[in-house]
Amino acid sequence: MKADVKLSEFELDVMNILWQLGKASAPEVHEKIKLDKDVSYSTVKTIIDRLEQKACLMRAEQQGRTIYYAPAIEREAFSTPLLKGFLKRMFAGDPHKMVAQLLDNEQLDNSEIEQLENMLAAQKAKNNK
Amino acid sequence: MKADVKLSEFELDVMNILWQLGKASAPEVHEKIKLDKDVSYSTVKTIIDRLEQKACLMRAEQQGRTIYYAPAIEREAFSTPLLKGFLKRMFAGDPHKMVAQLLDNEQLDNSEIEQLENMLAAQKAKNNK
DNA sequence: AGGTTGTGTCTACAAATGTAGAGATATAAG
DNA sequence: CTTATATCTCTACATTTGTAGACACAACCT
Incomplete structure (x- = not known):
């Protein structure tokens, strides 16, 4: 597993939605994100595209034009190093x-x-x- | 307390050092940072300057030309919201x-x-x- | 078949972040 | 007093991140 993949906050938000739902289309992710903050579809789609480039998610299925994305990496692959880093940074380890x-x-x-x-x-x- | 202050990873690293030491000069912080990654003094000083702008740290003392900085905000002021966010993002809350x-x-x-x-x-x- | 609509693609740009060099200069050393 | 050195200051720039519009086009509706 690629150890050096860094995700931004927004990217993590999207991954989180995917981890929860298993798979989802860009408009679906957009819906979820909008519950928290008001951003345009394009914005969300850009993040999804970047995550795809980083090979963090993959195209799982297609219905009509709609692409369904699924996580390509387990949550733990991120949470483990992040938790360690967070522990170190904010709680002196x-x-x-x-x-x-x-x-x-x-x-x-x-x-x-x-x-x-x-x-x-x-x-x-x-x-x- | 300013609720909307966001610190970057690097900024948090510096704050962490300050929280640990209580106060430190820029060269001292540089020393500590270099244990982890190889960056120039200027880089570290820039981060310190930005933290000062954000009023996250203050000039506590001066010896000769050397300025000693100290945290202007408690660790908890950051760890609380960050922990919540982290919990939500990485562990579905x-x-x-x-x-x-x-x-x-x-x-x-x-x-x-x-x-x-x-x-x-x-x-x-x-x-x- | 023709228009409408929902998605995708491509491109662009502003803000934040990481990074560092050049130069000024106060203090320390001789 | 002069020189050397350690710090600070200022400026600059590449990269990453957040944000979104314009346009293309497949699929659905009538």
């Missing part, structure tokens, strides 16, 4: 600071927190093996 | 996915995990109040 902030920002109810506790327990079990 | 990835990426030993568990317990206690 300390996961605790990050989780603390996360708990502070997001309102998690008790059942959600318990899910997290389960994850931690599982990790501990794995460590002990 | 789901904190669990993010923590899962975090556990996967970073090798946390049991005592570190227990610290996290304590944080979660504290949060639950707060929820129940």
